[in-house]
Amino acid sequence: MTQASNPKPRPWVFRRLPVFLGLLLATLFSFWPIMTMFFEGADIDLGPLWSGKGFSFVSGVPYYSGGFFPSWANFRDALLWGNFPKLVLNSTTIALLSIVIALAAGIPAGYALARSKLRGMGAIGFLLLALRTVSPFAIVLPLYLTYIRVGLFDTYLGMSLAYLVIDVPVVVWMLSGFFREVPGSMYEAAESSGASEAQIFWRIALPSVAVGVAATMIFAFVLIWNEFLMASLLTGAATKTVSLGVWSGVGEAFGGLQSADWDAINAAGTLAFVPAFALILIVRQYLAKGFSLATAE
Amino acid sequence: MDRTAYFLVVPLIAVLAVVEAYPLAYSVYLSVTSYGVGGAFVGLTNYAQLFSQPDFWAALSTSVVFSSGSTVVSIALGVSFAYLLTLVRRGRGVFEAVFLMPLAAAPIVAGVAFAPSGFWDDINTFWHYVLGQPYFNVAGNHLYLFIMVLSDSWEWGPMMMLVALSVLASVPRPVYEASESFGASRWSTFRTVGLPAILNSPVFHFMIIIRFVDAMRAFEIPFAWAGWLNYLYPGAPTDTLSLYLFKLLLVPPNGVIPISLISAAALVLLVVTLLGTTLLYRLMRGLRKI
Incomplete structure (x- = not known):
């Protein structure tokens, strides 16, 4: 025009x-x-x-005399001689365990937040936001002192529990959004045909948000895959995660302020980035949607 | 679906009690006792000691500057990328995917990717050899602080972009058509219809709060920069509060890890962030009502 x-x-x-x-x-x-x-x-x-x-x-x-000497050596070293595969296994195990626990708590809560109009429900959404302001140090130090005492330090379970701080709010927010998207008429139809609350949840609500649950899991996985601070304080040799491996160049030098070999760090950073990017591409259209639906007034 | 709702949130409350309430209570306990030296109740001594340290105030102000800067810059980046994408006619999906790349990068990866000897080396080379300008020193003139803000915004701008795009998509088509039929350009349509829609949407406000809150805890990027610039002691100019606390843990000044002091500092950070969040929340609610 x-x-x-x-x-x-x-x-x-x-x-x-x-x-x-x-x-x-x-x-x-x-x-x-x-x-x-x-x-x-x-x-x-x-x-x-x-x-x-x-x-x-x-x-x-x-x-x-330029620096153009391409070589795969750093990538090969990280994958074959370094402990990158072990780090991937650690990160994946910790993330999956944590996400399963988060879903067990978050799916019912998200459903309740989406469907119930009781007074306390809005407060829970706000509580989750307020809890996000908690500094990791206020969580990590007490957990560290407790873990040392009860033998959870440097274990998969200990790390998974710690990461609930990160994935539970995301799971509840996004899922309450996806549950909200299920048309109310579906619930009414089910209620009028005599379905029980449990049946409505298992047969109607949950299957309708299956894709949303998958997207939420993937996003939470990326968040945990990328987490650094809590991992650096709560893991030892047995449960080091991928993002720690980036800083140490997948070598042994680790946790301290001194960084490892520059090329090795970059190779490890690239290796850590690629799977995360693939996952983000898969869920990109659901990310904004989940949060939009959750915050709709 | 009335009473059942209460039962449905029980697992959530249980989880939060274990991983949030318990550590928080423990932190409060640690902050009012002398951990490691007897463990006696010392009242607010740790807080008094904390407030008397200039390093703490420096780190706190760095945190506030960092997170305010990062919030503003990531909004600017996200909204302009979203606007750019609305102008693309072909291959929009490809550009969107490319713009999303930083979102997948771990914060530590953002710290590595923007390192002085990485990305900034390329920029400096271009600046010096192609444009003929003198090298700029990333370690000086607080330039590192700007770069830290930029790399944090680089990472989270795409999230803002996704949200802005979803808001733009929800504006009814006829509104755009009406605007265009009056002869408005793409830019003025965006300015009068799209931009207000983005800035007034609840989801964008939610994201702004989350961004601010997360940046207040920022650790990895300042941590990486402490490595690049060799600022390994507590109280260095790159220190955000999180990094300052981490350094107190790793390289304690007197050889004794001041756990009680760190707990006190973490709780102060919590209060500051909560205040900031409440302020932001009020501000945005006020804006939405106008």
Whole structure:
């Protein structure tokens, strides 16, 4: 419409130029840090190439000293010689165990939040938000002292329980949203045909949110996969997680403030990123939806 | 579905009691006793000691600056990316996927990806050799703080973008068509219809609060930067409150881990964050009513 009212429309390319530039910048900004990480891990240093610093003439003979020497060595070392597979196993076990517990508590609660209009229900939503403001140190130190005493330190169960702090609020919020999306007429129809509360939940409500439950599980998994602080204080040698392995370059140096070998860190960071990105792509359309439905007034 | 609702939230309450209420109560206990040196009740001595330390105030203000900055920048990034995507005609799904990449990155990965010898090395090379400018020093002039904010926003901007997109999609089609039929450009349609819809939606307000709250606890990115800049002692300029507490745990100043002091600090952080959240909540409710 706008262009039609112009007496002389500018060429297509010029009209779209700002959009292209914006997309280029946004793409570079989103993508380049990850790309750099991959390049560093694979020993691909582009700087000397495009700055021209990598080329010189040594007594008249062109000489290349740039950093472009691609190699898979860091990735191979992390996967074969480092303990990356073990870290993946640890993270996965801890996350799955934690998510199962979170679902057991969160599915009924999400359902109640979505369907009941009792007064206390809004307070629970707010309580979960308020609990998110708790500093991890107020949780981790007491858990650490307790875990040492009862033998839960550096165990899968101990870590899974600690991670309930992270996944329970997400599960309750997102699921209450998905339960809210189930049309009220379905519940009414079931009630009028004499179904019990339990039947309504198991036969109607739960199957309707199956996809939502899966999406919530995947998102919670990514959150736990990426968690660093609690893992660094509550795990020992047996239950180290993937994101800890990023900082230690999947080697043994670990937990301290000193970082490990730069290339190894980047290779490990890339390896940790790829599965998380795949999972985020799967659930992307459900993320905003779950939160939107949960916060609808 | 009235009485049953109470029973349905019992498991949730039980879980919260174990993983939230118990540790919190324990923290309060730790913060008013002298843990490790007798364990006697010392009242508010730990708090007094905490408040008398300039490092604590420095770390707290870094945290507040960091999370305010990160909240604002990630909103700006998320909304502008969402607007950009509405302008794309073909391949929108591909661009959306690319813009979502940072969301999958662990915070520690964001710390690594934006390291001085990683991403900023590339930027510096470009800046120096292609544009002919002098190198900029990421360690100086509080530039590291800006980069930390930027990398945190890099990670969470995409979440804001997803939410903004979902709000834009929920605006009824005729509203846009009406605006366009009056000859409004894409930008002015967005400014008058899309943007207010995003900024006034409950879900966006919820996300803003979550973003602020999460950034107040930010640890991994400052932690990584402490590594890059070799700020390994408590009270360094990169310290957010979480990082400061972590350093007290790992490299305690007198060799004794001040567990009671750390508990007190964690509780102070909790109170500050709650106050900030309440303020934000009030502010946004007020805005929504107008």
